[in-house]
Amino acid sequence: MPEMPEVETVRRGLVEQVKNKKIVNVEILYQNLITGNVDEFIETVTNARITNIGRRAKFLLIYLDNGYTIISHLRMEGKYRVSSDESAIDKHSHAIFTLDDGQMLIYNDVRKFGRMQLWPTATLDSNKSLVKLGPEPLSDSFTFENIKPRIVKHRKDIKTVLLDQSVMSGLGNIYVDEVLWQAKIHPETPANHLTDEDIKIIIDCSNKEIQTAIISGGSTVRSYLDANGHKGTMQDRLKVYGKEGEPCARCGTTIEKIKVGGRGTHFCPKCQVVK
Numbered sequence: 001m002p003e004m005p006e007v008e009t010v011r012r013g014l015v016e017q018v019k020n021k022k023i024v025n026v027e028i029l030y031q032n033l034i035t036g037n038v039d040e041f042i043e044t045v046t047n048a049r050i051t052n053i054g055r056r057a058k059f060l061l062i063y064l065d066n067g068y069t070i071i072s073h074l075r076m077e078g079k080y081r082v083s084s085d086e087s088a089i090d091k092h093s094h095a096i097f098t099l100d101d102g103q104m105l106i107y108n109d110v111r112k113f114g115r116m117q118l119w120p121t122a123t124l125d126s127n128k129s130l131v132k133l134g135p136e137p138l139s140d141s142f143t144f145e146n147i148k149p150r151i152v153k154h155r156k157d158i159k160t161v162l163l164d165q166s167v168m169s170g171l172g173n174i175y176v177d178e179v180l181w182q183a184k185i186h187p188e189t190p191a192n193h194l195t196d197e198d199i200k201i202i203i204d205c206s207n208k209e210i211q212t213a214i215i216s217g218g219s220t221v222r223s224y225l226d227a228n229g230h231k232g233t234m235q236d237r238l239k240v241y242g243k244e245g246e247p248c249a250r251c252g253t254t255i256e257k258i259k260v261g262g263r264g265t266h267f268c269p270k271c272q273v274v275k
């Protein structure tokens, strides 16, 4: 599943390839891709120019010059490709935006879980998918003062709390495991047991982890590719995710995999302690 760093990598690729291009034709080949009326979507998007590509957590925001924005959530397997070659279109291509330079922005989604929604740009903050998102790493609002109360009000395990996108947004299963390993905190620690120091370390590690992940183009754990078709290299840098049975890079103890809140969770039983 693409996580926030992968979506940021996709965003940067799309900025290079489609910013300032005009959409001259739209084909929606899988109607359920669009949240809302498909005909209205096509009518509004056709002949609009893409002014920029933004992102909020794992949502891509395709800003148009007509006052609307396409909110695109890739979910499990959604991908964008930019190509002028018809052979780039296959049975998993669900939306094709033909651009005024002859290129096509093609949305592919094997699992069909991704969604696109058209929304007035002026009221994006009130969109129900975006309004509930907590502060995200590397943003101005990702401060100790903002994050601490969102964490310590929960008695649940910290792994589940960090995955809750209303607490903080942008960290998915891979990066929560990595952050908790970096912070030396056991994933089953009740969130309200964490000290101020623990929370500061979580914030610091989250920023570093996301920064590193963005620089390395995200992780390619399943079939993620960026808009240029490049694979990320982050998976080579992961310390615990997918490393069960291997020695901890810090202490040599065997990494274990357990279920926490229903999610596969990787941790070092020696250097990550329950608080």
Ligand SMILES: [Zn+2]
Residues within 6 Å of the ligand: 248, 249, 250, 251, 252, 253, 268, 269, 270, 271, 272
């Ligand atoms: Zn260890």
